[in-house]
Amino acid sequence: MIINVARVESFLNRSLEFITSSTGIVCRFGNQRAFCTMTDSQVDGASSLPPLNEEFRFKKPITVSREKKSSSVQSTPDIEKKYVHHVYDAIAPHFSSTRFAKWPKVATFLNSLPPGSLILDAGCGNGKYLGLNPDCFFIGCDISAPLINICAEREHEVMVADAVNLPYRTGFGDAAISIAVLHHLSTESRRKKAIADLVRVVRKGGMVLITVWAVEQEDRSLLTKWTPLTQKYTEEWIGPGSPRVRSSSTLTLESIPETEENSVRDQLRNSKRLSEDTMRGTINDDSSVAPRNGKNLENQQEYFVPWHLPYHRAEVSGASACALANGLAEKDDKKGAVVYNRYYHVFIEGELERLVSGIDNIVIVDQFYDKSNWCIILKKT
Amino acid sequence: MRLLTHNMLSSNIKGVMNGFPLRLEVEKSVSKEVEFNSDFLRNMFPKIEWKALVDAARSMGYAELPEEAPESSMLESEEFLMKFHHALLELHLEEGALICPETGRRFPVNKGIPNMLLHEDEV
Numbered sequence A: 001m002i003i004n005v006a007r008v009e010s011f012l013n014r015s016l017e018f019i020t021s022s023t024g025i026v027c028r029f030g031n032q033r034a035f036c037t038m039t040d041s042q043v044d045g046a047s048s049l050p051p052l053n054e055e056f057r058f059k060k061p062i063t064v065s066r067e068k069k070s071s072s073v074q075s076t077p078d079i080e081k082k083y084v085h086h087v088y089d090a091i092a093p094h095f096s097s098t099r100f101a102k103w104p105k106v107a108t109f110l111n112s113l114p115p116g117s118l119i120l121d122a123g124c125g126n127g128k129y130l131g132l133n134p135d136c137f138f139i140g141c142d143i144s145a146p147l148i149n150i151c152a153e154r155e156h157e158v159m160v161a162d163a164v165n166l167p168y169r170t171g172f173g174d175a176a177i178s179i180a181v182l183h184h185l186s187t188e189s190r191r192k193k194a195i196a197d198l199v200r201v202v203r204k205g206g207m208v209l210i211t212v213w214a215v216e217q218e219d220r221s222l223l224t225k226w227t228p229l230t231q232k233y234t235e236e237w238i239g240p241g242s243p244r245v246r247s248s249s250t251l252t253l254e255s256i257p258e259t260e261e262n263s264v265r266d267q268l269r270n271s272k273r274l275s276e277d278t279m280r281g282t283i284n285d286d287s288s289v290a291p292r293n294g295k296n297l298e299n300q301q302e303y304f305v306p307w308h309l310p311y312h313r314a315e316v317s318g319a320s321a322c323a324l325a326n327g328l329a330e331k332d333d334k335k336g337a338v339v340y341n342r343y344y345h346v347f348i349e350g351e352l353e354r355l356v357s358g359i360d361n362i363v364i365v366d367q368f369y370d371k372s373n374w375c376i377i378l379k380k381t
Numbered sequence B: 001m002r003l004l005t006h007n008m009l010s011s012n013i014k015g016v017m018n019g020f021p022l023r024l025e026v027e028k029s030v031s032k033e034v035e036f037n038s039d040f041l042r043n044m045f046p047k048i049e050w051k052a053l054v055d056a057a058r059s060m061g062y063a064e065l066p067e068e069a070p071e072s073s074m075l076e077s078e079e080f081l082m083k084f085h086h087a088l089l090e091l092h093l094e095e096g097a098l099i100c101p102e103t104g105r106r107f108p109v110n111k112g113i114p115n116m117l118l119h120e121d122e123v
Helices: A005-013 A038-043 A078-098 A104-111 A145-153 A188-200 A220-225 A250-255 A260-276 A289-296 A311-317 A319-326 A351-356 B003-008 B038-047 B050-059 B072-076 B078-090
Strands: A025-029 A032-036 A062-065 A118-122 A137-142 A158-160 A173-179 A202-213 A227-232 A302-310 A329-332 A337-345 A362-370 A373-380 B023-031 B091-099 B106-110
Touching: A078 A145, A078 A302, A078 A311, A078 A319, A078 A337, A104 A173, A104 A202, A118 A188, A118 B038, A137 A145, A137 B003, A145 A158, A173 A188, A188 A202, A188 A351, A202 A362, A220 A302, A302 A311, A311 A337, A319 A329, A319 A337, A351 A362, A351 A373, B003 B038, B003 B050, B003 B078, B003 B091, B023 B050, B038 B072, B038 B078, B050 B078, B072 B078, B078 B091
Parallel strands: A062 A227, A118 A137, A118 A173, A137 A158, A173 A202
Antiparallel strands: A025 A032, A202 A373, A227 A302, A302 A337, A329 A337, A362 A373, B023 B091, B091 B106
């Protein structure tokens, strides 16, 4: 079914009522062509987002299939396309308007660099940090074209590029920063590759600052607003009765030998229930799961984190109509917002250090926790 | 896109041995004044692949740079630094493309923004 522009405009005017379709929808918005497929999202079950319900303490976990299409670490997994790239593209102006506070630790790092330094910001978002040190020259990149457009409007030197595969010559920069980026990468090998690239693109003696969201959030109540994801790697999934479950974080695996079997049963039960439910799943009323969720949440690192895009912003964007039709976003009339989910792999204490331990041409200059973020500063040797 | 950025960019398509420098396809270029900072220029100079800068500047219509990579003593010459400054920071490619030297693949540049994203089959 093809929805033409006139119909899109009229249904946007009717407060985002949307028509579901069982086939692909092609939406044209001005010069941009957003192609949305229903089939992709139905196959992996990610479209069955549970309705938001503030009464429940814990979000019902979602099973997300991680079928790997390409063996290349640089190939973008579907979960990132749907729950990182498309989301940021849709929310870019609104997101940018909320991103103005310069985080002191990042500012300190940038201001500590020698005047005349060339600083590379990989995953620069709306360009918040570009130009922060007026004596330095910044080059930013982000995978989101809408966000880069916002940077360019502010006269920054930017490009659209992938932080997992920086198109830069080796050793050109004096410093590189990766602020709240790596937690959007869904596999450990992609996270390691992104870090390796940050190190590669700076000169010998160059500095790298990385910050990521921490599991150990200062505001613990935040986690109740997030949806934990149970992972299912089709190649790595080991069936019931097996004592070991491979997850993306080997730290999780080693730390809970006793409860692993319980985790496997929970995940199986959850994924089975999810596949039986239709689009709007029933709220979890299995009391034996909820308390265990609470225990598992200590080791839980994969989440969907909601972004509320106010209706008036969503209509401006246009991409929300597609997202709603695809089930990748939901309406929350109470809040008057389209709710998107962003994929996060939040980092546990020591994880950044572990990830860089394999890189032999760096030293760790500093590592710290600040305002719910884990941070590390490296120097290339 | 400034030529400073261009001097850093390299095609990272799978299988490409040396993706630098990208050839410029210029549809629209502009010059935007930038504050002169000789310290910055002296810091940048060792990073620059000189021939790539000269060729890129020429494709943008600026042929004032010396062909030969200058000796570092040239960095004391204000006249040289001003030309270096102009080529490196003031020339902008607004519309056009960057071409991979090995595959010929075009990376489009629109409104001064290069799009360096690879397709699925290029990673």
